[in-house]
Amino acid sequence: MASRQIVLDTETTGLEPSQGHRIIEIGCVELIDRKLTGNTFHQYINPESKKVDQGAFEVHGISNEFLEDKPFFADVYEEFLTFVKGAQLIIHNAPFDVGFLNNEIVLLEKKLGQSIKPIDQHCQIFDSLKLARDMHPGQKNNLDALCRRYFIDNSNRQLHGALLDSEILADVYLAMTGGQIGLVLDDASEEGANTEEIRALDKNRQSTLIQYATQEELKMHEEYLDMLEKKSGNTPLWRTIS
Numbered sequence: 001m002a003s004r005q006i007v008l009d010t011e012t013t014g015l016e017p018s019q020g021h022r023i024i025e026i027g028c029v030e031l032i033d034r035k036l037t038g039n040t041f042h043q044y045i046n047p048e049s050k051k052v053d054q055g056a057f058e059v060h061g062i063s064n065e066f067l068e069d070k071p072f073f074a075d076v077y078e079e080f081l082t083f084v085k086g087a088q089l090i091i092h093n094a095p096f097d098v099g100f101l102n103n104e105i106v107l108l109e110k111k112l113g114q115s116i117k118p119i120d121q122h123c124q125i126f127d128s129l130k131l132a133r134d135m136h137p138g139q140k141n142n143l144d145a146l147c148r149r150y151f152i153d154n155s156n157r158q159l160h161g162a163l164l165d166s167e168i169l170a171d172v173y174l175a176m177t178g179g180q181i182g183l184v185l186d187d188a189s190e191e192g193a194n195t196e197e198i199r200a201l202d203k204n205r206q207s208t209l210i211q212y213a214t215q216e217e218l219k220m221h222e223e224y225l226d227m228l229e230k231k232s233g234n235t236p237l238w239r240t241i242s
Helices: 054-060 073-084 094-112 128-135 143-149 162-176 215-232 237-241
Strands: 004-012 023-032 035-044 088-091 124-127
Touching: 004 054, 004 073, 004 094, 004 162, 023 073, 023 094, 023 162, 035 073, 035 162, 073 094, 088 094, 088 162, 094 124, 094 128, 124 128, 128 162, 143 162
Parallel strands: 004 088, 088 124
Antiparallel strands: 004 023, 023 035
């Protein structure tokens, strides 16, 4: 069965659902077998009586006036659940977004007078921030820092936006978890495997010609390492071992 993942982000009126803050935007992009499919879910949401905090507005630029004619969470919940149900949700700082989603579900329960499962009972939750902290301890691991570290273009990210941020996070997640998955060395039964006998090189063979880099090539190499160091904020591995 194909592996289905949904990269998700939300924007909110503030930082704490316990203070009445609400979700005002949900953005999701779909990955199947680690490939972007182009399928997305994106919705702005009217937070009802709760107003957007000034601090939150400065982060995402979504105004109260813009949200006035948008649907309520109750109106979009079924479509949202259909899109994410059964998938692994990849979220940067998952407790924040999951907490807000489950708070919206609790409010919906009260409105409908019926029990509704929390989002983490419909989906497996994967926190990409925890992964980043494990991989890069003691370093900045917000989305902008990770884009710099993995050379991902986020030049369009002037303000936070749920769909744009989920698209960027998908690229970051794939970069963080990328690399070679497997290498068949000794199973000749694999289709297309090389069945030719492996032989040791003759120790009396002619020495291999060593082609050293020119001074110009060494200069270009150093300039490239300077560029990597500037973009990532870290010393390239080459310079730590050479």
